[in-house]
Amino acid sequence: MKNTFTMTDNRTDTSYEFDILDGTRGPSVVDISSFYSQTGMFTYDQGYTSTASTKSAITFIDGDKGELRHRGIDIEDLVENHSYIEVCYLLLKKRLPTPEEAKGFDLELRHRSFIHERMKGLFDSFPISGHPMAIMNSAVAALTVFYGDHISIENEEEALEMAARIIAKMPTIAAFSYRHSMGIPFIYPDVNRSFTENFLYMMRAYPGGVMKIGNDGENTISPVEVKALDAIFSLHADHEQNASTTTVRNVASTNAHPYVAISSGISALWGSAHGGANEQVIKQLEMIGSVDNVDKYIAKAKDRSDPFRLMGFGHRVYKNFDPRAKILRGLQDQLKDELKLDSELMKIASKIEDIALNDEYFVSRKLYPNIDFYSGVILTALKIPTSMFTPMFVIGRTVGWIAQWLEYKEDAKAKIARPRQLYTGE
Numbered sequence: 001m002k003n004t005f006t007m008t009d010n011r012t013d014t015s016y017e018f019d020i021l022d023g024t025r026g027p028s029v030v031d032i033s034s035f036y037s038q039t040g041m042f043t044y045d046q047g048y049t050s051t052a053s054t055k056s057a058i059t060f061i062d063g064d065k066g067e068l069r070h071r072g073i074d075i076e077d078l079v080e081n082h083s084y085i086e087v088c089y090l091l092l093k094k095r096l097p098t099p100e101e102a103k104g105f106d107l108e109l110r111h112r113s114f115i116h117e118r119m120k121g122l123f124d125s126f127p128i129s130g131h132p133m134a135i136m137n138s139a140v141a142a143l144t145v146f147y148g149d150h151i152s153i154e155n156e157e158e159a160l161e162m163a164a165r166i167i168a169k170m171p172t173i174a175a176f177s178y179r180h181s182m183g184i185p186f187i188y189p190d191v192n193r194s195f196t197e198n199f200l201y202m203m204r205a206y207p208g209g210v211m212k213i214g215n216d217g218e219n220t221i222s223p224v225e226v227k228a229l230d231a232i233f234s235l236h237a238d239h240e241q242n243a244s245t246t247t248v249r250n251v252a253s254t255n256a257h258p259y260v261a262i263s264s265g266i267s268a269l270w271g272s273a274h275g276g277a278n279e280q281v282i283k284q285l286e287m288i289g290s291v292d293n294v295d296k297y298i299a300k301a302k303d304r305s306d307p308f309r310l311m312g313f314g315h316r317v318y319k320n321f322d323p324r325a326k327i328l329r330g331l332q333d334q335l336k337d338e339l340k341l342d343s344e345l346m347k348i349a350s351k352i353e354d355i356a357l358n359d360e361y362f363v364s365r366k367l368y369p370n371i372d373f374y375s376g377v378i379l380t381a382l383k384i385p386t387s388m389f390t391p392m393f394v395i396g397r398t399v400g401w402i403a404q405w406l407e408y409k410e411d412a413k414a415k416i417a418r419p420r421q422l423y424t425g426e
């Protein structure tokens with residue numbers, strides 16, 4: 001049997017044959033790269049609902065089963081048994097690190113977590129009302145001023161150094177953006193702290209103040225907080241060809257600097273239909289205000305004439321529970337006492353979930369809670385302000401973006417992204 005797919009143009013009764021390419025898991029694809037040259041027509045798929053834009057070996061998602069794997073390892077296993085740094089290593093180097101390799105990588109990230117002193121002026125140039133995502137976006141693009149515009153990915157060491165640099169600097173850029181918006185002095189990274197603890201330190205410490213690990217009050221960081229945030233970063237690490245990763249790959253295809261590709265990914269992620277949803281979920285839960293109001297908003301979400309959407313619900317790929325949402329919901333239950341999670345917000349969220357999971361409108365459209373529905377309650381308990389929710393998504397996802405950028409560059413057949421259109425003009 002030929003591994004091909006035949007299509008017939010019934011207007012001319014002409015058949016066209018295309019190769020079927022099989023992956024190692026998931027749906028096969030029909031290679032339609034010769035479609036235009038064979039038929040004189042383009043295929044049409046607004047929003048790419050049935051289109052594979054690339055090959056990739058980084059992340060596999062099964063939307064029907066609600067499965068997510070990085071380099072073949074289940075997300076549940078990674079969050080349970082590995083740190084975010086180890087997940088970064090896995091995405092970049094295609095395997096989990098040995099303990100020594102993990103230690104070396106952790107140390108490298110600590111030493112690369114500083115940003116050029118001249119960048120501080122960039123933060124100061126923003127009004128304090130500036131959204132941290134706007135500041136982060138600009139700061140990441142500004143990094144290209146300090147790091148050469150030619151990245152030869154043939155030199156693996158240089159390419160991985162470029163990747164480690166942006167992963168390491170993102171928490172510092174995020175923390176500086178936050179402290180600028182609060183009008184408080186920057187706290188520099190502390191090389192004696194791990195990646196995730198260091199971020200909380202840069203967000204919370206008083207200038208010159210001692211910030212220690214412990215549970216004795218305000219000026220401390222608890223190990224439970226570090227573990228919860230580390231899990232959140234791992235859950236956001238990568239997610240196949242989502243809108244922001246597709247943006248990063250498209251920018252990679254023009255040979256622009258990798259850091260402006262990452263900056264473009266930050267722009268795409270900011271949208272409320274994508275990573276910006278986590279900030280909107282909490283705002284929505286606060287707006288709903290009490291479990292008594294939930295029915296009214298569920299009705300609005302179902303009303304097609306009403307633009308209101310339930311933030312944190314639905315997903316292009318998952319037509320089952322987002323496995324990351326399940327893990328976060330478990331984390332919420334596990335941490336609600338230790339982190340004193342906001343029980344009112346949790347009650348509203350679980351009421352929404354109970355109704356939506358049984359209501360025909362959501363069930364028929366396979367709308368389930370996604371990662372953004374649960375992350376906000378935990379981030380709030382970690383004293384992360386709502387304006388910093390999407391920046392947290394950026395910190396976690398930077399490794400996915402740069403791993404996908406590297407994979408794109410390693411693909412000798414990669415071409416500049418240049419889709420066509422159905423012209424409807426004059």
Ligand code: SDX
Nearest residue numbers: 239242273274275277301309310311312313314315316365
């Ligand atoms: C992320 O791609 C990724 O992997 C993204 C992400 C990642 O890790 O990178 O997983 C992170 O972005 C998660 C999604 C966060 N966004 C939100 O929570 C915003 C709310 N959700 C929606 O805007 C929507 O569900 C999307 C954008 C997530 C998915 O949109 P699709 O796949 O284009 O689906 P659609 O808009 O065609 O909706 C199908 C139907 C429509 O109704 P009908 O026209 O069939 O009557 O479902 C309805 C929609 O109106 N619908 C919703 C809804 N989401 C879809 N109705 C009410 N509330 C919602 N949230």
